[in-house]
Amino acid sequence: MSLAPPPDGIAPVGGVPPDEGPGSGARPAPPTGRAARGGQADGAPWRRLHPLTPVLRAWLVLLGLLAILAQTTLDGLAERLDGEDAAADGGWTQALPPWTVLVAAGSVFVLAVAGYAVLAWHVTGFRVADGAVEMKTGVLMRRRRQMRLDRLQSVDVVRPLTARLVGLAQLELGSAGGGSDSGLTISFLRLAEAAAVRRELLARSGTRREGPSSSAIAARGDVMGQVDEALTGVTDFGDAGPVGGAAEGAVPLFAVPPGRTLASVMLSGWAVGLVATIVSGAVLLVVSAANGSLLSTVLAVGGGLWGGAAIIRRRLMSELNFSAQATADGVVVRHGLTELVSQTVRRERIQAVEVSQPLLWRHWGWWRVRVNVAGYGTQGTELRSVVLPVGTFGQVASVLWSLTPTLVRPQDEAMWRAATLGRGPENGFTVAPRRARWLDPWGWRRLGYAVTPFALVVRKGLWVRRVQVVPHERTQGISVEQGPWQSRFRLASVRIASTVGPVVPELPHLDVNDAGVLLRDQAIRARMDRGSH
Amino acid sequence: MSMPASEQPDPLYPEPVDWRPVSFQLARARWLISWSVLAVPTLAAAAAGLVFHVPGLIAVASLPALAGALLAWLISRQVKAIGYFEGPEELFIRRGVMFRRLQVMPYGRLQYLDVTTGPLARRFGIAALQLHTAAVGLDVALPGLPPNEAAGLRERLVARGEARMSGL
Structure with missing residues (x-):
């Protein structure tokens, strides 16, 4: 049968x-x-x-x-x-x-x-009780899990396709610790209920631990004025509106038009790699067809294509429909094609920021902004940590203004120009010495760091431009390393420890004296900023 | 390099000069491990050479022995290079001779710490301290501490960590 x-x-x-x-x-x-x-x-x-x-x-x-x-x-x-x-x-x-x-x-x-x-x-x-979220599960193996609200780092509303069809959503809570198993997922709730629980959690955890930077920001009323200026400067709103209930008191920041997202992904390294694979694969196919070893080549090329295409597809599915709103305590981003994700990125949870520009985006002046938030362990970090998948520098500035106002003060403008586009020691940058070219023939030209009263700014990448910003009070630790070749050239690498995430602030091949000075001064700045709050 | 390197202060090991070394028992424990691994080919080759009267094999047996001597020298250099310094606000840890590294961990960033002693380490009277923070790339480990020193350091680190706990 x-x-x-x-x-x-x-x-x-x-x-x-x-x-x-x-x-x-x-x-x-x-x-x-x-x-x-x-x-x-x-x-x-x-x-x-x-x-x-x-x-x-x-x-x-x-x-x-x-x-x-x-x-x-x-x-x-x-x-x-x-x-x-x-x-x-x-x-x-x-x-x-x-x-x-x-x-x-x-x-x-x-x-x-x-x-x-x-x-x-x-x-x-x-x-939600006694300053903690508690969850119990399990029929045979009972499990209870508690997450203290003062450890709560992120609250995301996620709506997989099937859940959307019936108007449900799940809540994903991230906690400090960063392990893959340190979060809580509450699935499923009605969308309105999920939003209400999120508000409740955010409100409770917010009052328990007043973010030092948010009070500092409140004192700086002029900065919020800057936000308004930044907002009026942003003109190219796409037609993609907010998905699922606007947050209270939220100011729309931007919405990325689908065409731009598509183009940006196609011009990113992965897609270029995919095209290269296709081309080289086609050549290989012709060659191997002549040699008669077609099958293994097909398998190898097909495997590569499949993997690359999956990455691109995941990125597209996540980054389409991207929009952001500024709220009182940070930014709410919404994105996703089939699975809608609504993330509240809170100002006081930002550990580090990276503004980057792949080579092929240069012509359009597009940038990408990613952040380290402690709650998003290693899983899905790549997609969850994006706060601007692709946008103009005006949009970058507006997002930064909403997330880390102290990093984009008016007087920082020249520094930002030098950090994004420049090279060389102008505008307060300490740069790698010329002899670093023996160890890093291209990158050394742009490598450098600048210090603002609030953050350390790392500039690097000649082809893919990167600017990494770590607020002083978020410096988790510092290390200096020196290998035998570096020792010979009197160079050293400095790494600023941050939480798990896409931003790895590191300065390879600085002059050894500069490295020592950075180590000492950054430790002091981190100490002062931690202590002052 | 126009200036003699020895006259310049080493920029990688700045302000705190009062480094506390770890116990040399750590080197002895590591010697034991490396030698017991290298002893197998040495003894095997030497025995085979003696039994079958092949002088070449005895010469071969001297290679792992030489490697053992070289390792012993490297290990003692490495162990001597490990040091820590308890600053007022941060813990400094340095290690490495060829690949040098200096780590600075603010006390307030400490999430939790482990003190481990394996059977071999216990025999040699040393313990290892592993400090955990929320950061990546700051896996601070301090091997080769005498147990009471490890316990004392742990107490002090925990106390300072709680006093300066700054969340993230």
């Missing part, structure tokens, strides 16, 4: 929803969930997830089951038709049983999966 994929093939997915973990100890679970909930008299009541959660979690499994059911039904029908031909000699009754058994087994399986999913939903809950 033609049973298409056996149910066991997908059973693990349905049997154990992603977050639950394998239930090794088969403890009887049921009523304790309620007891535990009743027993927690001190805390706030547990809040449930949306009832559709199990359906969304298991939708792949359910789809698979539906497909199997449909197939077996069709098979059964076909058999029945065959059977009708054979009915004359009693074949009808013999054809029936396997089909019935299969359907029965299938429905039992579906019921079991559904039952487990409902049970899992039933025992899952979260609450």
Whole structure:
């Protein structure tokens, strides 16, 4: 009998929803969930997830089951038709049983999966109490997880395609520590509820720990005036409006037109690499076809293409529809094609900023802005850390004004021009000595750093221009390294430690004296800025 | 280089000059490890050369022995290069001879720390201190501390870390 994929093939997915973990100890679970909930008299009541959660979690499994059911039904029908031909000699009754058994087994399986999913939903809950978010999950293996609000670094509202279809969203909370397992995901909630919980979390964590820089900013009223000026300077709003409820008191900063996003990705290193792969692959194909070793070449080239295309596709899916709004405590960015993500990037959580420009963007004067935020561990960092996927320098300035106002004071303008476009020691830059060319033949021309009262500015990259900014109070530590060749040329590399993220502030091949001075002075500046708040 | 390098202060090891070295027991522990690894080919080649009367093999056996001597010298240099200095606000750690590194970790950035002693380290009476921060590229490790020094340093670091805790 033609049973298409056996149910066991997908059973693990349905049997154990992603977050639950394998239930090794088969403890009887049921009523304790309620007891535990009743027993927690001190805390706030547990809040449930949306009832559709199990359906969304298991939708792949359910789809698979539906497909199997449909197939077996069709098979059964076909058999029945065959059977009708054979009915004359009693074949009808013999054809029936396997089909019935299969359907029965299938429905039992579906019921079991559904039952487990409902049970899992039933025992899952979260609450915000005593300065912490707490979440409990697990039918067999119970798990409770607490995240202190003063450790909360980021709150993102994420809406995968399936969740969007039914108006739901999930909340992703990032905490300091940066490990891949240090966050919490609350899925799924109604969109409005998710937004409300996010507001609540942000408000509570904000009041608990008044960001030093935000108070400093409040004192500098003139800076906010600058924001307005920056905003009026931004003219090219795309037609992509905000997705899903504007934040309160938010000022729209920019929206990136889809065409520009597309062009920027096509002009980025990955896409150029992809084209190079295609071209060289075509050449290889012709050559190897002549040699008769076609298959392995096809496999190798195809593999490369597949990988490169996947990266580009992921980036496009994430960066299309990108828009940003300035709010009282930072910037809210919204982006995504199928999966909508709404991130609140808070001013006091910014650890480092990088403004970069790939070679092929130069002609259009486009820049990209990425940030290090402690909450986004290593996973998905690449896409979540983007606050401006592609934009003019005016847009860069407006984002920086909203995120780190102290870094773009009016008097910093010359420094910024030198940092983005310049080279050489003008405008307060300390640069790499000429002898660094032996170790870095191109990069040394632009390498340098400048110091503002609020941050260290690192300039580097001759082809891909990069400007990395680390606020002094965010200096996590400093290290200086010197290898044997550097020692011979009296050079040394300085690295400013930042949290996990795309921005790795590093100055390779400075003069060894400059490196020593930077190390000493930066330690002092970091100390002063930490102490002054 | 017009100026003799020895007359210039070393810019990589600036202000704090009062470096505290780690225990030389660390070098002895590392010697033991490297020698026990190198002893296998040495002894095997030497034994084979003696048994089968092949003088060439005995000469071959001297190669790992030479490597062992070289390693011993390198290890002692490396261990002597490790040092730390407890500044008023930061911990300074230096290491390396050919690849030199100086790390500066503000006390307030310390998230947690581990003190580890393996069986071998315990035999040699040393412990390793591993400091964890929220930053990447600042994995500060300090091997080869006598246990009571490690304990004392841990206490002081934790106390200072709590006093200067600045979040992120």
